[in-house]
Amino acid sequence: MIGAPVFIDRIGKAYGSQTAVGAVTLEIPAGEFLSILGPSGSGKTTLLTMIAGFESPSAGRIIIGGRDVTTMSPDRRNIGMVFQRYALFPHLTVAENIAFPLKMRGIRKNLRAERVGRALDLVQLPDYARRYPHELSGGQQQRVAVARAIVFEPPVLLMDEPLGALDKKLRESMQLEIKQLQQRLGATVIYVTHDQEEALTMSDRIAVMAKGQLAQLGTPAEIYCNPQSAFVADFIGKMNFLTGEYLGDIAGSQTIRLGDDVVIDTPGAFPGFEGSAKIGDRVRLALRPERLGLAARGAGGKNALPGRIETSVFAGSFDLHLVRTDFGNGEIIQVQISTDGTRARFATGTPVDVIAERDGLRLFADAEA
């Protein structure tokens, strides 16, 4: 199977006076795995259902494989779909469910059986052909839904929270299966999720949506390491935020004062920040928990944030320390330090320095201060 490129050209959808999706443009190359990620109500499902053809856009065009499909009915778009509301037919067996799209396309019976067999192998359910959906676990039902979506070898696959109903362990193994399947098939996948970890693991690129708009588009690493707004920084991964006064660009570092003796250097240039704050403005400093270190009070070096241990807990592959700052309003900073479980943890109240590695820091001007 060869994927098709998908071009979403200034697509918009309004319900009455409410804008669900506002002029979103996305160019998705053939074979890409693109996730649409965003909080509830950000317009993800509306965008996907317009690509599928179940909703008609109020504005813009959708081009799939060079064809303008904007006004085409869903069945003529040749798209595979795994939607939660597009459940398996309960009265049909697994094999009949998977054969359904082939039947719709007038494919002969013996060829259907062969293709169904292959699809079942791909989703690793070769022995389940004669079962009915209610005789399957939730994860198996999802795999059948995936098999039904890929059996006619569509160049584009749309998935809307396909793993939402599954427990964490099963979801993680299905994520890898779907990803491997997509790589084998070469299909272009557009995958809606509100689970940021899922988007980070599975995607070639992520489109982060907020209030019907594209907040940022990039590879998982770009989105994680260089969020262009406090919204994206907060939404993807864990993030600490501290508010302080912007002191300006001092010797190549954007500098911020968090307390009387607490001045922090951050890297010189950030997309989205430069020129957006004046000296004296209140700005937000974003610190990833895993880019922070801990030292005894006074031993933290240049970019040290003095505080006291509130709690230290073992969290599997890392220790999680909650540190209450000795400056500002006594905010809590989460510090994540990898561990083998043998290290002694800090007692509550221990004065420490949180070490904020300069290159791991990001500044945002949009302090609501």
Ligand SMILES: Nc1ncnc2c1ncn2[C@@H]1O[C@H](COP(=O)(O)OP(=O)(O)OP(=O)(O)O)[C@@H](O)[C@H]1O
């Ligand atoms: N049929 C409709 N009529 C009116 N408003 C709608 C309709 N469908 C969606 N909306 C509104 O459009 C906005 C976007 O909804 P959408 O379902 O696309 O968000 P979402 O990001 O998929 O959210 P979720 O993660 O909760 O599914 C919401 O404010 C929603 O209330």
